[in-house]
Amino acid sequence: MSDFGDFNSSMEDPTADFLARERVALGDDADLFANDSPSLSSPAPQQVPLPSVTPTEQLENRAFSPSSQNAFSPQAAHGFGAISPAPAGDYSAFESEFPAAEELETSQAFINASTMPDVEPEVVKQWREKQKELIAERDAESEEKKHEIIQKAREAIDQFYEDYNDKKQKAIEQNREKEENEQSERDQAASGTVWDRITREIDPKTNTNTRDVSRMKQLMMDLKKDSRAPGTIVDA
Structure with a gap:
């Protein structure tokens, strides 16, 4: 491997070798590019400018976004207006300590109806x-x-x-x-x-209104x- 030279130094850090050559080529002007920005080895991600949104639109987006409908869901997306999910243990403890209002009202009504004395007015x-x-x-x-x-x-x-x-x-x-x-x-x-x-x-009697038949009757x-x-x- 001595015939091909020693590549260990350049293969270990090619970025540092490139910067050294550039500094030699620039000379005194290399100080103009010296700043606290991240090195080329880890370029910063490009920031996409967000569109300007009014407070009213932000509220509407929160109201109709899937994350706002289930804020405690572990599948809720992390982003603008998103609520970080609570730990599963805390959520279960909250449900056991504060049951749903409908279940509480139903149980209370059942208890009241069962314990109410059956007395007619x-x-x-x-x-x-x-x-x-x-x-x-x-x-x-x-x-x-x-x-x-x-x-x-x-x-x-x-x-x-x-x-x-x-x-x-x-x-x-x-x-x-x-x-x-x-x-x-x-x-x-x-x-x-x-x-x-x-x-x-x-009839032996003679009727005046008829013919006289008295002789015939006598005969x-x-x-x-x-x-x-x-x-x-x-x-x-």
Whole structure:
């Protein structure tokens, strides 16, 4: 390796070698570039100028930014307006010491409802008693009306059958009497002579509004009395 020279010094720090050569080339002007700025070995990152933002826009950006919606989330981005996440242990301790307001209200309401004594006010008790009395009176009236309706229905049915039986009996008696009358008339018509049956059919009294038939009636009456008149002899 002695043929190629010794490269250990330059390979160890190439930046220092470059600066030494530049200083020799510049001479006295090299002091003009000497300052407290970082060396070329670690160049500073370029600063990008941020746009000017008003306080109102900053508040709006915070309100609608994902970091503002979950400030305690470990995934929240670190930047302008970001809130550094709290340690997990502190957050759990805070939740256990100060529970959510909704859960606290619900538990308190449940405890109050379970421990509240079940006592009705006097007004409610009086109202319940009145309702019971009204219901009992209505039930009694309804039962009484029911019995009245049933009794009236039974009486109406009994009266119907009674009237029906009376009418039936009267009709039977009238039919029997009519039949007897007709039978007696048939018997009378069959008995006696022809002139007896004829004289029963005519009215012996003379009517002034009709023709005078008194002589004809007198002749029939004479034939009825005459035992030898034609038609008076009945063949045996």
